[in-house]
Amino acid sequence: MNTLQKLARAQKGRFYSLYSLSIAFGIIVVAQAYFIVSIVDDLFLGEKSFQQVIPFFIGLAVVLFIRALLSYSSGQIGVKMASVVKSEFRKKLLQAYSGQSILTSYKGQSGKKVSVMLDTVDEIDSFYSKYVPQRILSTVASVIILIAVFSQHFYSGLIIIITAPFIPLFMAIIGMHTQKKSEEKLESLNTFSGRFLDTLQGLTSLKLFGRSHHYKEVIRSSSLHFRDSTMDILKVAFMSSLMLEFISMLSIGLVALELGLRLVVFQQVSFFTAFFILLLVPEFFHLLKELGSAFHAGRSSSGAAAKIEEALGEEGKKTSWGVEKLSNNRVEVKLQGVGFSYGEGFALQKVDYTFPFIGQIAIVGRSGAGKTTLLHVVAGLLQPTEGDVVVNGKNRNDYEEKEWFQHVSYITQHPYLFSGSIAENIALGLKVNDSDMEEAIKKANITELVESLPDGVNTVIGEGGRGLSGGEKQRIALARAFLKKPSIILFDEPTSGLDLMTEKLLQQSIREMAKHALVITVAHRLQTIKSADQILFVQNGEIAAIGTDEQLRTSVIGYEQLFKKGGEVQ
Ligand SMILES: Nc1ncnc2c1ncn2[C@@H]1O[C@H](COP(=O)(O)OP(=O)(O)OP(=O)(O)O)[C@@H](O)[C@H]1O
Numbered sequence: 001m002n003t004l005q006k007l008a009r010a011q012k013g014r015f016y017s018l019y020s021l022s023i024a025f026g027i028i029v030v031a032q033a034y035f036i037v038s039i040v041d042d043l044f045l046g047e048k049s050f051q052q053v054i055p056f057f058i059g060l061a062v063v064l065f066i067r068a069l070l071s072y073s074s075g076q077i078g079v080k081m082a083s084v085v086k087s088e089f090r091k092k093l094l095q096a097y098s099g100q101s102i103l104t105s106y107k108g109q110s111g112k113k114v115s116v117m118l119d120t121v122d123e124i125d126s127f128y129s130k131y132v133p134q135r136i137l138s139t140v141a142s143v144i145i146l147i148a149v150f151s152q153h154f155y156s157g158l159i160i161i162i163t164a165p166f167i168p169l170f171m172a173i174i175g176m177h178t179q180k181k182s183e184e185k186l187e188s189l190n191t192f193s194g195r196f197l198d199t200l201q202g203l204t205s206l207k208l209f210g211r212s213h214h215y216k217e218v219i220r221s222s223s224l225h226f227r228d229s230t231m232d233i234l235k236v237a238f239m240s241s242l243m244l245e246f247i248s249m250l251s252i253g254l255v256a257l258e259l260g261l262r263l264v265v266f267q268q269v270s271f272f273t274a275f276f277i278l279l280l281v282p283e284f285f286h287l288l289k290e291l292g293s294a295f296h297a298g299r300s301s302s303g304a305a306a307k308i309e310e311a312l313g314e315e316g317k318k319t320s321w322g323v324e325k326l327s328n329n330r331v332e333v334k335l336q337g338v339g340f341s342y343g344e345g346f347a348l349q350k351v352d353y354t355f356p357f358i359g360q361i362a363i364v365g366r367s368g369a370g371k372t373t374l375l376h377v378v379a380g381l382l383q384p385t386e387g388d389v390v391v392n393g394k395n396r397n398d399y400e401e402k403e404w405f406q407h408v409s410y411i412t413q414h415p416y417l418f419s420g421s422i423a424e425n426i427a428l429g430l431k432v433n434d435s436d437m438e439e440a441i442k443k444a445n446i447t448e449l450v451e452s453l454p455d456g457v458n459t460v461i462g463e464g465g466r467g468l469s470g471g472e473k474q475r476i477a478l479a480r481a482f483l484k485k486p487s488i489i490l491f492d493e494p495t496s497g498l499d500l501m502t503e504k505l506l507q508q509s510i511r512e513m514a515k516h517a518l519v520i521t522v523a524h525r526l527q528t529i530k531s532a533d534q535i536l537f538v539q540n541g542e543i544a545a546i547g548t549d550e551q552l553r554t555s556v557i558g559y560e561q562l563f564k565k566g567g568e569v570q
Helices: 002-010 012-045 050-099 102-106 110-123 125-152 154-163 166-201 203-208 212-265 271-313 371-379 401-406 422-427 434-443 447-452 470-484 500-514 526-531 549-555
Strands: 333-341 347-354 359-365 386-391 408-411 488-492 518-522 534-539 542-547
Touching: 002 012, 002 050, 002 125, 002 271, 012 050, 012 125, 012 271, 050 110, 050 125, 050 271, 110 125, 110 166, 110 271, 125 154, 125 271, 154 212, 154 271, 166 203, 166 212, 166 271, 203 212, 212 271, 333 371, 347 371, 347 386, 347 542, 359 371, 359 500, 359 526, 371 408, 371 488, 371 518, 371 534, 401 408, 408 470, 422 434, 422 470, 434 447, 434 470, 434 500, 470 500, 488 500, 500 518, 500 526, 534 549, 542 549
Parallel strands: 359 518, 359 534, 408 488, 488 518
Antiparallel strands: 333 347, 333 386, 534 542
């Protein structure tokens, strides 16, 4: 609970308001008992008239109103505290997820991440909306009630002091179990969400391989596991409420017995005192019981906080960035002894190469040779584990992240298209005028495609760009690049599946781009390789040779074997 406590204390104003409200609440509870006892005592024993006790009735009504107001206000403060902390956690998680290295972000299931961000963060709500206000209220108000009881009758106070500690003791025992169970519950909820989204995304593959039934069972058992762990928590909650009720009932009974004997048999206390104490004791134990239930909810929140901290701790090796500006439009990228390792197995070996300002560079090699890894290192998505990426004479890590990415566009094999219109997908939030949009569309060779659609550029394409072919998606991504006009375009060419026409259109667009920028392509097509100014031939994580297609064909063993009959790189 430490992190959650710290975050609660950080909201000093609200924290102290809760204390003030609790002091007022304690006084109000005592005043309420006083007014009730005075009314009963005066009316039945003092034989006063109804008119004479009217001031007490008014006092009681005012006190009841203030009591309701105080309870409402402390609840509201708790809700506000919770909303501040929850939005803080969500912001941190979002920053952590978006700032993670590409390797860390690929790890884990998306559904699980969404569940942490939404459900797990929601779980901490009860710590602030229930536990914190109740803890302050119960401790402060119960002390005030205890002082009132002691002031009237010492032995009743003593019985309360002896029996009351059983409640916190019991709460501590319950609390130990609850946090663990709550962590288990959240883990199964996150796993369930992760599996669900994963299965939903891979539904087509599962259907095609006739395995959808198996996965239905996987989801079913995952959901049953979540149900069982929720029921486990509820079981503990019910047990804990029952026990708290039992302890407090016993304690109230003891005080009542003692007071009854003193009042009726020994006649040592007045009716006023006995009744006053008998009204306050249940209030005292009610506060402790409420604390017990709130404590249970608070422990569940601790489990959630632990899960969030775990998610925030998944740092991974990020690319580090500096504060330098990269204003120059001409960007020269130099790889100096650059190496990268995923930890075990494959490693990119010391790469030395200076890219030209403008032109087309192709990266070729067998599958698994390290082409994409090299592209990711150049893109700034992976931080080299050795050597430096030097940009315009300075280490790239010295530049601001935003500055670098302003100069780069990366067109992957499967570009992500958001749910929205084609225009929105091309602009990606940029404010663009119609003629710029038209030009980008023309250069990316999608004019015909756009014109064939019912609403032109305003046609809505589904989540993930459903309804468009792979080649069309890539051309939309190219249009993004034409609009952005970056200095460096990284292009992961599709391995297969493009018809001749689409291939030609893509090649045309890339050639157009290479007139004004540096285009680095992970190339799989002979045509791209032939038109490249220079080719980096990658073999086992090393640049084995550099040259034009002609040069490499005559001088490098293993280069020619890369090509299949159809002209595609294997
Ligand atoms: N996240 C990762 N963690 C560990 N190893 C990885 C990771 N990504 C890739 N690898 C390994 O690194 C090696 C190079 O992968 P890379 O994707 O760079 O190859 P490639 O030349 O682009 O292959 P292809 O043409 O098939 O896409 C492969 O052996 C691959 O298994």
